[in-house]
Each structure stands twice: as C-alpha cells, then as structure tokens.
Amino acid sequence: METASAGTPRPPRLGRRTLLRGGAVASLGALASASAVFAAPGGSGPGGPEPSAPGLLLTKFTDALRVPRVLRPRGRGDHDELTVRMVTADVTVHSGLPPVRMWTYEGSFPGPTIETVRGRRLRVAWENQLSGDLPVTAVDFGAPGGAMADPLSNYPGTRGCREVPGVAGLGPWAAVHLHGMLTGGGNDGWMENLVGPGEVQLSAYPNDQAATTLWYHDHAHHVSRFTVYAGLAGLFVRRDEEERALELPRGRYEVPLVLADRNFALDASGAPSGRLVHKVEMVNTTLMRAHAAPYTLVNGVVWPYLDVEARWYRFRVVNASNARIYRLMLVADGRPVPGALRVIGTDQGLLDRPLTVDGALNLSSGERADVLVDFSAFRGRSLKLVNTMEGVEPGGSSVRHDLLEPDVMQFRVAGRKAGGGGFTPPVSLSPSFRRPAHHDLPHGAAPRWVVLVGPGAANVPELWEMEEMTPAEAADLTLPSAGVVQVRDAGGTVTTLRRTAMHYDDGAAFTAAHGGVEIWKYLNLAASPHPMHIHLAHFQVLSREAYDVSGFDRVVRGSARPVAYLRAQELEPHELGEKDTVRVGTAGLIRPGPDGTPGELVTVVVRFPVVGRGVHHCHMLEHEQHMVRPLVVAPAAHGHAGGHH
CATH class of the missing domain: 2.60.40.420 (Cupredoxins -  blue copper proteins)
Known part of the structure; x- marks a missing residue:
C-alpha cells in the first residue's frame, strides 16, 4: 500500500x-x-x-x-x-x-x-x-x-x-x-x-x-x-x-x-x-x-x-x-x-x-x-x-x-x-532463438578490448578502452609501462594492448557501424566483479575464461609480464541467451588478498541494430560515474561520404 x-x-x-x-x-x-x-x-x-x-x-x-x-x-x-x-x-x-x-x-x-x-x-x-x-x-x-x-x-x-x-x-x-x-x-x-x-x-x-x-x-x-x-x-x-x-x-x-x-x-x-x-x-x-x-x-x-x-x-x-x-x-x-x-x-x-x-x-x-x-x-x-x-x-x-x-x-x-490441471514445461521454447555459429561471427577484424582495472591514483576502479598494437610497436616497449597490458591466450599467443581512453571525456569514442557485428573482450584485472552494460546494442556471451593477473603491476598500471590464460569457465544458464548486461569477474567467492580472485576474460558478440550516441559502462551504480565511456553507432556509409574519413 x-x-x-x-x-x-x-x-x-x-x-x-x-x-x-x-x-x-x-x-x-x-x-x-x-x-x-x-x-x-x-x-x-x-x-x-x-x-x-x-x-x-x-x-x-x-x-x-x-x-x-x-x-x-x-x-x-x-x-x-x-x-x-x-x-x-x-x-x-x-x-x-x-x-x-x-x-x-x-x-x-x-x-x-x-x-x-x-x-x-x-x-x-x-x-x-x-x-x-x-x-x-x-x-x-x-x-x-x-x-x-x-x-x-x-x-x-x-x-x-x-x-x-x-x-x-x-x-x-x-x-x-x-x-x-x-x-x-x-x-x-x-x-x-x-x-x-x-x-x-x-x-x-x-x-x-x-x-x-x-x-x-x-x-x-x-x-x-x-x-x-x-x-x-x-x-x-x-x-x-x-x-x-x-x-x-x-x-x-x-x-x-x-x-x-x-x-x-x-x-x-x-x-x-x-x-x-x-x-x-x-x-x-x-x-x-x-x-x-x-x-x-x-x-x-x-x-x-x-x-x-x-x-x-x-x-x-x-x-x-x-x-x-x-x-x-x-x-x-x-x-x-x-x-x-x-x-x-x-x-x-x-x-x-x-x-x-x-x-x-x-x-x-x-x-x-x-x-x-x-x-x-x-x-x-x-x-x-x-x-x-x-x-x-x-x-x-x-x-x-x-x-x-x-x-x-x-x-x-x-x-x-492445486487445481486446474498440470503444467509441463515445454521441451522447446523459442524457435527463433539460436546461439551464434562460426559464420555468424566477424572474421578478420580486431576485437574491441575493454580492460577493468582496480583503483588507481584517484582511488576509483577504472575502465580502459584499448587497442591492439602491432608486433613492431610492441617490440619497442619497456615493460611494465603505464596503460599497456599484454595477454597470453589459451594457444600461447601474446597480444599487446595500449590504453586509448579511460575517462568519460577522453575524446574519441568507440564507433560501430549500424547493423554491424563486433567481438568485444572484457578483461577484469581487479578482484571485484563488474556488470557491464552496453546501450544501443544486444549481445551473446561466447566464453568466460579465468586468467592469472598477477603479472599486472598495480603501481605502474601496466603488465610486467603477460596476464595468462588459466582455464575455461562454464557459462551459466542465464548467460546463454540474448543479453544486454554481463558480469565480468567471479561472483560470490571469498578468497584472501588482492590477487586471491583470478581475473576473467569474457568475450561477447555484439550487434548494433539502432543508431545514435549512447554509452557503455559498469552497472554497479557506485562505479557508473567513473567507469563509463561514450559509444556511437552510425550508418556505415556516413563514415566515407564525400571521400573523407
């Protein structure tokens, strides 16, 4: 009442x-x-x-x-x-x-x-x-x-x-x-x-x-x-x-x-x-x-x-x-x-x-x-x-x-x-739903990387937008280097990432093509999990993997050695459908020390059916103020109209 x-x-x-x-x-x-x-x-x-x-x-x-x-x-x-x-x-x-x-x-x-x-x-x-x-x-x-x-x-x-x-x-x-x-x-x-x-x-x-x-x-x-x-x-x-x-x-x-x-x-x-x-x-x-x-x-x-x-x-x-x-x-x-x-x-x-x-x-x-x-x-x-x-x-x-x-x-x-007859859960639910197959995924394009990092100088957790560096660019680095993260995947391949944006007003936003499909990789280097939400889009979770993140130098804010694949994690039933929010990090574990909880890499395939300016952010509302970045979805042709890029 x-x-x-x-x-x-x-x-x-x-x-x-x-x-x-x-x-x-x-x-x-x-x-x-x-x-x-x-x-x-x-x-x-x-x-x-x-x-x-x-x-x-x-x-x-x-x-x-x-x-x-x-x-x-x-x-x-x-x-x-x-x-x-x-x-x-x-x-x-x-x-x-x-x-x-x-x-x-x-x-x-x-x-x-x-x-x-x-x-x-x-x-x-x-x-x-x-x-x-x-x-x-x-x-x-x-x-x-x-x-x-x-x-x-x-x-x-x-x-x-x-x-x-x-x-x-x-x-x-x-x-x-x-x-x-x-x-x-x-x-x-x-x-x-x-x-x-x-x-x-x-x-x-x-x-x-x-x-x-x-x-x-x-x-x-x-x-x-x-x-x-x-x-x-x-x-x-x-x-x-x-x-x-x-x-x-x-x-x-x-x-x-x-x-x-x-x-x-x-x-x-x-x-x-x-x-x-x-x-x-x-x-x-x-x-x-x-x-x-x-x-x-x-x-x-x-x-x-x-x-x-x-x-x-x-x-x-x-x-x-x-x-x-x-x-x-x-x-x-x-x-x-x-x-x-x-x-x-x-x-x-x-x-x-x-x-x-x-x-x-x-x-x-x-x-x-x-x-x-x-x-x-x-x-x-x-x-x-x-x-x-x-x-x-x-x-x-x-x-x-x-x-x-x-x-x-x-x-x-x-x-x-109970009266009214019995109910039996249907064996099949939505005939229109299906999990993404290999041919549904984008191939040849680099994924988007979003790295979630524990508190820095401002004593707040951080969301880093990253880009992949070429092997030649990575060869000139001295590690650890602030804003640089290396990732060794399950096959042993090392990818070097550099930070392109962190704060809400850091400049250029992720820009996606209307109707496009992208792979986003969320890497959590912090001890606490973060629910990540994307506006103007929906996605399916492809994988959840545990990573050893002890190679990340929390003082320098970069990798001293690559964060490394440990094992595949099982996706939960509610993570196997169409989503707009996903938890990145292990839920409900009690382990001592800042490195007690392993890091996680969550990979999603994202679709962009509408256009405009939105955001992607952590949905812990106490984090939303500083773990948020703009996102723009635009008609693909607009990026090349008039011969200008």
Whole structure:
C-alpha cells in the first residue's frame, strides 16, 4: 500500500482507461487480452514471521509480497502512447516501519509494470512531477587499517558515519533509461539530457524485440546511485505470439520479483525511522567499497512472503540493486533444493529450451532471468529464497561480506492439491532463438578490448578502452609501462594492448557501424566483479575464461609480464541467451588478498541494430560515474561520404 504524507500531495489515481488500455488493432488487442495481467497472489500456506539477524530490528516474512500494478498504453493508430509520471510519495515497505519518502514512478516502488505487445511502436511521455530534495541521507565511514571485519553498512542508522558532501539538497532532475530497449540514441535517456520538475522527456521506442522483461530507471549522470536508490525504477514487459503459444504460467502464477537492497536511519529511540540511508565504507578512508545494504526488498517489500499453490510458477527476476550481486538458491528445511530453478529466458528474451540451474542463480546489477519453479513437491511446507556465497553454507551469514541477513523471501505452499490441471514445461521454447555459429561471427577484424582495472591514483576502479598494437610497436616497449597490458591466450599467443581512453571525456569514442557485428573482450584485472552494460546494442556471451593477473603491476598500471590464460569457465544458464548486461569477474567467492580472485576474460558478440550516441559502462551504480565511456553507432556509409574519413 502506498500512502502520502501531509507534506506530499497524493498522486492522482490511475483510472481504468490508464491501467487497462488495450491495443487498437484487433489481432494485437486479442493477444493483449489473452496475455494475463500480473495478478495478486492467492491461496494460503504454512510458514510465518521470523526474527531477522541481530541489529536489524525488523521481523522477516511479516508482509505479503506486493505485485506492481500493470500499465498498458493507449492505441493511437499505428502506434501506442503512454504517460508515466515521476512523483514524490511515501511508500510502505514493512508494517513495522514508518512510510518511506521516495522518488517514484506513479507513486509506488517499484513503479507500475508497463506491459506491451511486440511490434506496436510506443511513445512515452515521462513527466517529472517530483518535489522536494533527494529523500536519501548519504553517509560513509572508514578508518585507516583496511576494511572492517563487520562494516557499519550491515546495520541501520548513521552512527559513526560522516555525511557525504554535495548530496543533501540535490534537486529532482531526471533522465529515464528504458534498460534493454533497442532505440536510437535520441530516445535512450541520454544521462545529461535531464528534465526538471514540470518538464517532460518524450521517448519513442520501436518495441520490435522478442518477448522479455526490461526495466526502466533513472540515469542522471553522476548521481544515478542516489536517484535509483530513491526509488526511480520499474518493470517493462513485452509479449508476443511466440511466447503466448507456449502457454506458460500466467495470471497469479506469473510473478515479477524485483530485488533491491536498502538501509534506513534510526530515530531518537533507536527504531528505524523510514528515512533512506545510502551508506558506504571507505577503505583506508579513501577507497569506496561497492554499496551493499542489509534490508532486502522484493517488489518494494522488506523480506516478504508469498502464498503459492502446489504447482508451477513463472518468476521474472530482476536485480535492481545498486551493486549487490544475488546468488539465489531455493532452500527447504535449511537445505538447497537441487534443480529448483529452471531458466527459460534471459535479459533479451526466451531461450531455445529450459535450462536447469545447478547451484545458484547469479544475477548482477541490471541482469534479469525468467525462471520456472515447481512447488508441487512441497505441499503444506514453507521454503526460502536466500542469497548465498561460496564458502558460506546456504542460508548462513557473513558479516564481512555484507551478508548479515541472507534471506530474501519466504514461499508458503498450500496444503491442498492445486487445481486446474498440470503444467509441463515445454521441451522447446523459442524457435527463433539460436546461439551464434562460426559464420555468424566477424572474421578478420580486431576485437574491441575493454580492460577493468582496480583503483588507481584517484582511488576509483577504472575502465580502459584499448587497442591492439602491432608486433613492431610492441617490440619497442619497456615493460611494465603505464596503460599497456599484454595477454597470453589459451594457444600461447601474446597480444599487446595500449590504453586509448579511460575517462568519460577522453575524446574519441568507440564507433560501430549500424547493423554491424563486433567481438568485444572484457578483461577484469581487479578482484571485484563488474556488470557491464552496453546501450544501443544486444549481445551473446561466447566464453568466460579465468586468467592469472598477477603479472599486472598495480603501481605502474601496466603488465610486467603477460596476464595468462588459466582455464575455461562454464557459462551459466542465464548467460546463454540474448543479453544486454554481463558480469565480468567471479561472483560470490571469498578468497584472501588482492590477487586471491583470478581475473576473467569474457568475450561477447555484439550487434548494433539502432543508431545514435549512447554509452557503455559498469552497472554497479557506485562505479557508473567513473567507469563509463561514450559509444556511437552510425550508418556505415556516413563514415566515407564525400571521400573523407
């Protein structure tokens, strides 16, 4: 339930015309009506509230999971139209917590799920009706001597912290990015094209991609880590005939799960006050650790429960956290349920067949997964979805690694047998999907290299765009040399790379040809993983490989000896489909020392179906400010028009 405080006008109610807008074309309207609206879950089951970890003060599994309301566009001849308002609202996230002041889409967090039909071009008016300053208190903490064994970020409140300068008083400027939508740069939500209160961002979307789950969120340059944290995020679901023919679980059996973590201030009595707190640790007082907060929200509810029937369900899982990686497992009686999660879709659509998750489902910030779960073997029982780490027993905590409370949510399975007949997952899913074959890849062109490097002189992680040097150029080098990285691949070939750009405004951007296909290689030389997102494009992951990165001199910022191939890594089920975000680096490993986690090389094949100016960047929002570079996609002929290059 959303409530509005006396100081904040309640957003106007959405009428039936807004919430249930149908398509204007008969065949598409029939498809929309047959594609069930996300419905509130029903039924009852076992389980119940449980105490959370000491110090967190709120009881788990007290509140039922909310399902975001559905917003459909209005048909306007050959296209659809929709208006979505950004408003300040007080949102209830836990029955034991006062309403939380947030910046929202249409008064709720997450915002309403925009549901569309493939092939219907869409125009959205994103109206900025926000009021007041940023409803987030930003603080940091830290001391000489390295990272804390039990960071203050594990707990609510601001005691022992310093206020981050320049955040209090931030005004409500916004730029909406529909993450994963393939649209031209002019409609992509360019992060510097901000709109203020009373202004409107007008965006046109071709909306001609496969059925899938996208999400929309704020992308204001420099401050997206605060604006998204304030609540500016919501889902976008596209349906098509191919998906409809599969007769997947729908209605109340199709449930979005938007994962996010948050922290809250304490009042004078020591109780959580409902004020959002963005709290980060500064290692040795200067290096920011990636943000992680102790309270897990699913669809805007802290540690919710969901009553389910003993049958198959479809869950659209979205990691909308600033930085946290979720390694999700379903646990019954304290033990993981083998093969509980079956992936049927990834960031950009359905797979060709369902794939069973062996172990944990790893989702970094911005990634999505479409999964099926069968509760029929658990009649009358309760299960938990938990966040895990390798080296920690599933369901166990690790305060040093920001996992004080590992529980995400509870499922309460009804004791009665589910009616309505049985569902069997289809053997085949999308006949149009296929993995790239050899002839689909570009041959003869050098790949793009993006190297991810640990903190340098500015004490922030860095994104280096690189180019390959010729053997003659490399022969004249003295190693180590700043900005030069040598890579020895599985066949023993050494490639020498030199840095061409690092900062956002370093000059010439990667320029790709419209309709082109490129190989991009992401090499992570740092200990922490980074989710990499490319605007104006989609891709498939070709390989993930472990590399020995101990030859990289972190002081000189170059290779003393080549970083070297160690072994191939297995791609996970949700990495085998069409994507727009990929994790580069090992998720959830606990290993000592800066070189304890091996480096990784992730190779992707990228397609560029739209034109314009966009960006590619790390989707850890605390890194986005400095790990971002422009990207330009242009018609190939324009580069040679008039005989000039």
